[in-house]
Amino acid sequence: MAAGQLILQRARQQVEASFQRAGRSVIDLIQVHNMGAPDVQLPILREYKEEGRIRYIGITTTFPNQYERLIETMQNEELDFIGIDYAVDNRSVEQDILPLAMERGIAVLCYLPFGRSRLWSRVRGQTLPEYAQEFDATTWAQFFLKFIISNPAITAATPSTSRPTNMADNIGGMIGRLPDEAMRRRMIATVDALPLCLTINSLYLFNKVSIALRQ
Numbered sequence: 001m002a003a004g005q006l007i008l009q010r011a012r013q014q015v016e017a018s019f020q021r022a023g024r025s026v027i028d029l030i031q032v033h034n035m036g037a038p039d040v041q042l043p044i045l046r047e048y049k050e051e052g053r054i055r056y057i058g059i060t061t062t063f064p065n066q067y068e069r070l071i072e073t074m075q076n077e078e079l080d081f082i083g084i085d086y087a088v089d090n091r092s093v094e095q096d097i098l099p100l101a102m103e104r105g106i107a108v109l110c111y112l113p114f115g116r117s118r119l120w121s122r123v124r125g126q127t128l129p130e131y132a133q134e135f136d137a138t139t140w141a142q143f144f145l146k147f148i149i150s151n152p153a154i155t156a157a158t159p160s161t162s163r164p165t166n167m168a169d170n171i172g173g174m175i176g177r178l179p180d181e182a183m184r185r186r187m188i189a190t191v192d193a194l195p196l197c198l199t200i201n202s203l204y205l206f207n208k209v210s211i212a213l214r215q
């Protein structure tokens, strides 16, 4: 079999495997992971969508050195969703990607809303600011999540946790008022003033920023 055909066959097998693992005949959303091979994978996902087996299709990345390709794909393809990294201390997608998503009507899933462990290291031992009451946040998790979902370009934040108590805390981020633009700027100033902690994840972010600056 020619290499091109083999790639196509493998891409189809991946999609079929997703249906088997999920045990469903229809899946709401399948995305090309980390920019994968959109030229090959998106046409296949589109076929499934036309057959009614996938409701929405999209593409993801959490790597700034892939943002340029993501932007090109958003401009040239019909996408329903993108998934990107966004947090109160990691806002580079605000420049081009989120405005383009709004312009093109593309829904946005926010990954890494806590920067994995990065934001937790930064707020360790820090008291939640009193002004957080003004948008009904009672914990740092709710502060971080409300910052994200109050951005009009964001469709949903996807925090992950292994603990039911943290899950309940994170659900609290969907309840009550959200910060307005002036309050969002205040939240950024608060987090920017916190000490930077050198965790594995912050080194990962610095690496991502330095890659982006070199481009």
Ligand SMILES: NC(=O)c1ccc[n+]([C@@H]2O[C@H](COP(=O)([O-])OP(=O)(O)OC[C@H]3O[C@@H](n4cnc5c(N)ncnc54)[C@H](OP(=O)(O)O)[C@@H]3O)[C@@H](O)[C@H]2O)c1
Pocket (backbone or CB within 6 Å): 033, 034, 060, 061, 062, 083, 110, 111, 112, 113, 114, 115, 116, 117, 120, 141, 158, 159, 160, 161, 162, 163, 165, 166, 167, 169, 170
């Ligand atoms: N390209 C992609 O498609 C891509 C790339 C990266 C990530 N993602 C997705 O993005 C989602 C989030 O990623 P992530 O888990 O790496 O990062 P994250 O959600 O930013 O951070 C998760 C960390 O936060 C902690 N945490 C969660 N809720 C908490 C709370 N209320 N209080 C204190 N700590 C809390 C968790 O610890 P505990 O377990 O102890 O709560 C865990 O260590 C996942 O669904 C992942 O699959 C997608």
